[in-house]
Amino acid sequence: xxxxxxxxxxxxxxxxxxxxxxxxxxxxxxxxxxxxxxxxxxxxxxxxxxxxxxxxxxxxxxxxxxxxxxxxxxxxxxxxxxxxxxxxxxxxxxxxxxxxxxxxxxxxxxxxxxxxxxxxxxxxxxxxxxxxxxxxxxxxxxxxxxxxxxx
Numbered sequence: 001x002x003x004x005x006x007x008x009x010x011x012x013x014x015x016x017x018x019x020x021x022x023x024x025x026x027x028x029x030x031x032x033x034x035x036x037x038x039x040x041x042x043x044x045x046x047x048x049x050x051x052x053x054x055x056x057x058x059x060x061x062x063x064x065x066x067x068x069x070x071x072x073x074x075x076x077x078x079x080x081x082x083x084x085x086x087x088x089x090x091x092x093x094x095x096x097x098x099x100x101x102x103x104x105x106x107x108x109x110x111x112x113x114x115x116x117x118x119x120x121x122x123x124x125x126x127x128x129x130x131x132x133x134x135x136x137x138x139x140x141x142x143x144x145x146x147x148x149x150x151x
Contacts, residue, residue: 022047065109110130121145
């Protein structure tokens with residue numbers, strides 16, 4: 001991918017999500033279509049959480065893998081509603097969460113999220129995280145669409 005395309009892709013992610021460093025956990029959108037999104041997270045050794053989890057044996061915390069899946073789900077939901085910048089998607093539930101393998105520095109997480117059902121403002125999605133085609137984590141996510149409060 002050319003540098004201009006990479007910058008455009010990053011701007012696309014930043015335009016859809018309110019998250020910023022160090023909590024933005026989606027690096028790229030690979031596919032975005034009706035009812036489905038595929039995203040990437042490049043896991044690097046200089047991630048802030050590796051300083052304490054665990055310094056001698058760095059492992060990406062499971063809660064951050066789930067957060068990356070939730071951010072991917074928000075990208076999908078925002079795409080479904082036309083990218084309305086006044087909309088936020090708040091995670092309301094996690095079901096059937098399973099961690100299948102460790103995620104370590106140098107891994108690239110490929111995340112896929114599919115809509116199971118939605119009746120606005122409530123959403124239910126199936127999410128998987130894979131490293132080298134091996135399942136690392138899976139979950140069913142529930143979210144609620146809310147209008148952003150401007151202060």
